[in-house]
Amino acid sequence: MDENFEKMAMKVSYVSIVANVLLTVFKLIAGLVAHSGAMVSDAVHSASDVFSTFVVIIGIKISAKDSDKEHPYGHERMECVAAIILATILCITGLGIGRVAIMDIVSGSENIVLPGTLALVAAVVSIVVKEAMYWYTRYYAKKIDSSALMADAWHHRTDAMSSVGALVGIFFARHGFPVMDAIASLIICVLIVYAAYEIFKDAVGKMVDKACDDETEGSIRALVLHQEGVLGVDLLRTRMFGNKIYVDLEICADGEKTLRESHEIAEQVHDRIEQNIPKVKHIMVHVNPAREEAVQEEAQEAAPGEEAAQKADRKETAE
Numbered sequence: 001m002d003e004n005f006e007k008m009a010m011k012v013s014y015v016s017i018v019a020n021v022l023l024t025v026f027k028l029i030a031g032l033v034a035h036s037g038a039m040v041s042d043a044v045h046s047a048s049d050v051f052s053t054f055v056v057i058i059g060i061k062i063s064a065k066d067s068d069k070e071h072p073y074g075h076e077r078m079e080c081v082a083a084i085i086l087a088t089i090l091c092i093t094g095l096g097i098g099r100v101a102i103m104d105i106v107s108g109s110e111n112i113v114l115p116g117t118l119a120l121v122a123a124v125v126s127i128v129v130k131e132a133m134y135w136y137t138r139y140y141a142k143k144i145d146s147s148a149l150m151a152d153a154w155h156h157r158t159d160a161m162s163s164v165g166a167l168v169g170i171f172f173a174r175h176g177f178p179v180m181d182a183i184a185s186l187i188i189c190v191l192i193v194y195a196a197y198e199i200f201k202d203a204v205g206k207m208v209d210k211a212c213d214d215e216t217e218g219s220i221r222a223l224v225l226h227q228e229g230v231l232g233v234d235l236l237r238t239r240m241f242g243n244k245i246y247v248d249l250e251i252c253a254d255g256e257k258t259l260r261e262s263h264e265i266a267e268q269v270h271d272r273i274e275q276n277i278p279k280v281k282h283i284m285v286h287v288n289p290a291r292e293e294a295v296q297e298e299a300q301e302a303a304p305g306e307e308a309a310q311k312a313d314r315k316e317t318a319e
């Protein structure tokens with residue numbers, strides 16, 4: 001599982017690097033030749049994506065390492081660290097673009113050179129390529145549940161959105177509103193900073209022992225209650241560790257059972273959860289003696305089945 005995780009992540013990352021390098025060069029040349037500040041800003045954004053993808057590669061490489069003496073719970077959280085670094089890079093990039101845009105707006109529209117047609121072409125090409133890269137990266141990020149790869153996918157999406165802003169700004173600038181090119185850069189700044197915030201919030205949530213989603217907890221509870229010998233769930237706690245789930249579980253069973261029998265029930269619960277929910281990495285199962293009423297209810301529920309079996313046996317004997 002971890003090997004496939006790393007292989008898929010590396011494959012997507014290398015594709016992202018090649019695409020971003022080509023786009024950065026193309027958009028930078030188009031922005032300089034066509035005198036478009038919005039397109040140059042867009043090229044800077046694409047360049048930051050290249051660096052960001054290298055951060056993703058490093059984060060995933062480290063997070064895929066096996067547990068060791070100093071890190072007995074593994075290295076999964078390093079992927080969250082990579083996502084936080086990506087969010088920081090995104091935020092700095094966005095604020096830099098916003099600063100240049102504000103300076104252009106303050107300087108006045110008479111100092112802004114009208115962008116050329118090549119800038120429009122570059123914007124359209126960027127929108128198509130980056131949106132395709134977003135869906136490609138997002139697909140694999142969800143498939144292997146990688147927060148760092150999902151952050152990289154959002155890099156592609158914000159680049160596509162910034163290219164839309166650049167396209168609109170360039171279009172209006174060429175039709176008598178030169179300041180719109182700078183305003184488009186400012187809008188791009190806001191979009192980038194917001195995306196950085198969302199990535200940062202998600203990564204931090206996975207690093208502070210946030211509980212997993214309600215649907216997964218419900219699935220775990222249902223699996224536990226379905227196991228033979230389990231009379232109830234006294235406690236269920238989950239926490240995210242990177243993209244993995246740790247579970248603390250207290251179940252109740254018949255207090256008259258032997259230690260060996262109770263241990264077998266706990267083992268069965270442990271194995272069923274790991275088999276059915278792959279994201280669960282570690283489970284701690286504690287068995288409590290059930291209240292006497294719960295044991296009686298369990299016996300009553302089993303009684304109709306036992307009575308039917310006894311009647312069937314008597315009928316078979318009579319025949």
